[in-house]
Each structure stands twice: as structure tokens, then as C-alpha cells.
Amino acid sequence: MISFFANIFGYFLNFLYTYLGNFGLSIIVFSIIVKLLLLPMTIKQQKTMKKTAKIQEKLKEIQSKYKNNPEKLNQETIELYKRENMSPFSGCLGAIIQIILLFSVFFLVRSPLTYMKKVDSNIIEQYKIEIEEQNASNTAYPEISIIKQKGNEDENVYINMNFLGLDLSGVPLKDSSDIKVFIIPILYVITTFISIKINSAVDNKNKKNENKLITDGKEEAKPEEEINPMEQANKNMMYMMPIMSISIALVAPLGLALYWLVNNILMIIERFALKKIIKEEE
Amino acid sequence: MKKILIKIIILYKKTLSKLFSKMGFHCKYYPTCSEYTMQAIEKYGCIKGGYYGAKRIIRCNPFAKGGYDPLK
Numbered sequence: 001m002i003s004f005f006a007n008i009f010g011y012f013l014n015f016l017y018t019y020l021g022n023f024g025l026s027i028i029v030f031s032i033i034v035k036l037l038l039l040p041m042t043i044k045q046q047k048t049m050k051k052t053a054k055i056q057e058k059l060k061e062i063q064s065k066y067k068n069n070p071e072k073l074n075q076e077t078i079e080l081y082k083r084e085n086m087s088p089f090s091g092c093l094g095a096i097i098q099i100i101l102l103f104s105v106f107f108l109v110r111s112p113l114t115y116m117k118k119v120d121s122n123i124i125e126q127y128k129i130e131i132e133e134q135n136a137s138n139t140a141y142p143e144i145s146i147i148k149q150k151g152n153e154d155e156n157v158y159i160n161m162n163f164l165g166l167d168l169s170g171v172p173l174k175d176s177s178d179i180k181v182f183i184i185p186i187l188y189v190i191t192t193f194i195s196i197k198i199n200s201a202v203d204n205k206n207k208k209n210e211n212k213l214i215t216d217g218k219e220e221a222k223p224e225e226e227i228n229p230m231e232q233a234n235k236n237m238m239y240m241m242p243i244m245s246i247s248i249a250l251v252a253p254l255g256l257a258l259y260w261l262v263n264n265i266l267m268i269i270e271r272f273a274l275k276k277i278i279k280e281e282e
Numbered sequence: 283m284k285k286i287l288i289k290i291i292i293l294y295k296k297t298l299s300k301l302f303s304k305m306g307f308h309c310k311y312y313p314t315c316s317e318y319t320m321q322a323i324e325k326y327g328c329i330k331g332g333y334y335g336a337k338r339i340i341r342c343n344p345f346a347k348g349g350y351d352p353l354k
Contacts, residue, residue, distance in 0.1 A: 045307070074313070074314060075350070091307070091342035092307070092316075094344060095302045
């Protein structure tokens, strides 16, 4: 199923590639367009997130009431959203789309010949065998070795992987002799931490407001109630995901890391832009 | 097969699902899509149950209203 979507995105990426003539640039333009297409959804999402922050108190009440009954909790949460007249979130389909996108891009950079250039599988198979005979070793990304070794001879399997002097077909852990392969992953790590910081900054703000409300209500400020195990799990997840994606980025071709990097940068820009827009609307 | 799929869904609920709700994605229905799919797979088997689950996920899009939607 993923390969079906990867094929569709492949057509699109190939279209960009024929115009731009550069794999790296195509990936950047591709991610910008995808982000723009998903922008309406993101705006809606941000707005609902803001609203959620406002009814946070009522939510807390429900949460403590139905602590031991997650099903009931979910039901009540939805009821609350209905009462507050907010259509909740973008739903499961939005989340699934994100997963599909993630995997499709991985497929695309792993086997660009199949998905992007739509090279006949027989030809790929033939080249694969030839290369295997020459090197007597298996590589994790056979199509990338085809591009590297046969690209000069056969127009059909040639993809311009050079991007600002970086070879996008490189795999950081395998081609570690060339220090340049680490530039994109390092930038990716930095941007990831920036976006985490931004996210948690928003969270902290909400929390501070909450504490204020409690003290205003003549109740004594509770010193950090018992640490919510769910919250703790969330926090762990926040750090787990980047660690996981960074390790994937290190063993995958650089194209993937580039896509994620551009995505991260766009996300940070989007965050700031949306904050302004939403504030102005209010 | 049934058991494996259900294990995967439980794993999803414990990990990715929480991340998604942090990102602002949240199921619009009750029971949630993952619960619904789990029930469907248990009741109708992998293929039919999975089909119902997929249908439900598609229904759970940004334009849907959401609400109470139990498995039939």
C-alpha cells in the first residue's frame, strides 16, 4: 500500500526533477508544496490547540474524575468539546496521512529508480546482478549503487544527486570517511531541538497560567501535584521520537535527512507565522 | 494473525497515539478509531474487521463531525 503512495509522490517528484534537474532541490520544493497543501489543516489544528488550552481546566476536572476509566474519559472529552462548540481536531485520517508521507519519502529516497524514474524493474534487476558480481557484496540500497556506478553509462538510471557539493546518495554511517555527510544530520538534530523547545515553551506557558488561576481562586497553590504518569510518558515520547528519527537518518540515504531537515525548518517558520496570524484574528 | 494485529494496535495506542494527541491530532469519535478497529477485528476477523477499521479512519477526517459511533 505504501508503495502505491510512493509511486504517486514519485510522479510528482519526477515532474519537479525534470524541471529542476537536481534531486536535492526537488526534495526541498516537494516538501514546501506538501506543507502548503497541508497548511489549512495545520491552521485548524493550531486553533483547536489554542482553544483546548482555554478549556484546559474543565478537561482537568474530567480527567481526574475518570482517571481509572479511559473509555469514559474519552467519551466525556468529546462531549465537552461538543458543548464548547469546537469541532475537535483533524481526526485520525490526518495522523495516518503523516505516517504515509513519512514512509513514502523513505521509499522514494531508498529506491528512486523504481518510484521516481519509473525504470523498468527488469533493467534494475539486471544492473543489480552486474554490480553484485563486480563487488561480491550486498548493499542495503542497491538502487543507489546503480545510480553511482551505472549512471554515467545509461541516461535512464542517472539522477543528479549533487546538492551544494553534498552527495545526497551518501549514507552517513557507511560513508563516514567523508565528513560532509554529517552536515545535514547535524543540522537536523539542531532544528529538532529548537522545535522541541518551542513546543515545550508553549506548554509551560499554559501551565503557568493554570497555576495562576488556581491561586486567584483563593485556593492555595498546589506545589506541582503528584507527577502525572501520563504526562511523564508524553515527555519521554517527546525525546524518544527525535532519537529514533535521528538514528534512522544516520542509516538512510541523505535525501531522507534533507527532507526532514526542510520539514523541520518549515515547521518552525510555520509555528511563528501561525502564532501571529491567530493572535491578529483575536 | 488476529492476535498480532491486535498487539500492533495496542502498541500503537501506547506510543504513537500519545504523540499524535500531543501534536494536535485526536480521534473525533467514541470509541476511538483504534478501539473501534480492535473490536471490529475481534468480531469479524482480520479482513472484514480491518476493512471496517479503514472505513472508520477515513470517516475520521477534518470535515467529519465526530461523536458517538459504536461498532455495529
